[in-house]
Amino acid sequence: MLKPRLTAIAHILKDHLNPYTKRLTFATGAALVAGIVAAASVTGTAIARSADFGVGQEAGSYTYGLDVSHYEPLYNWAASPAQFGIIKATEGVDFRDASFARHWQELGKKGIVRGAYHYGHPAGDPIAEANYFLSTVNAQPAKPGDLLVLDLETTDGKSVPEVNAWAKTWLSYVKAKTGVAPMFYSSWRFANIYGHGLSDYPLWVAHYGKEKGTVTPPADWKTWTIHQYSESPIDQNVSTLTPDQLRDLGRPAV
Secondary structure, three states: OOOOOHHHHHHOOOOOOOOOOOOOOOOOOHHHHHOOOOOOEEEOOOOOOOHHHOOOOOOOEEEEEEEEOOOOOOOOHHHOOOOEEEEEEEEOOOEEOOOHHHHHHHHHHHOOEEEEEEEOOOOOOHHHHHHHHHHHHHOOOOOOOOEEEEEOOOOOOOOHHHHHHHHHHHHHHHHHHHOOOOEEEEEHHHHHHHOOOOOOOOEEEEOOOOOOOOOOOOOOOOOOOEEEEEOOOOEEEEEOOOHHHHHHOOOOOO
């Protein structure tokens, strides 16, 4: 998700367990899939999980996942090795990803963990952006365990306290509306600067300079939930949690 965003160019330029909920415990077809050589369970050096976050998988074992947007409109989920997929749904208050509905429905058919993310703009109203995101996601069929994510990568010229307050407002509002603590996605550096006080929300951290699963959490977080370790040929991720544990972080059964 850190690659340049076509949507931001459309607006100006490409800009480009379960302690969280307190209630319940995502390109171009087959050629691209062939370029991703990944086992259903990726192994490597594990980061020890804090007891505060529950017990993850056996050390060295990861759950593999992908995230996509309109950049990968035809991604073939049926042939994918991914165990979870996260999809761009919205950005700001006037952009709905044209591929969201297709990806969402394909992931539902495949039956793996799925999530939706909103690309936030701190220059905007966090409540309006949150409502825009929720209305888009809620217009699609829901399943228990669907993940909700705030993707925050830009300051829009705002100060550290302003960006931090914006994130807190968006996250707390979505949590209040859904009963689920959304996941917070950002680069390691951005989260380290602007993420103070957000450790109540699961961390999805992008760090391409680290071998998968070896990134150290940025300030405030004791551990991370998902590590985005590569954006080539598609955004690739690993989680220390099992698929079922990831679902525990998502929306409850209705």
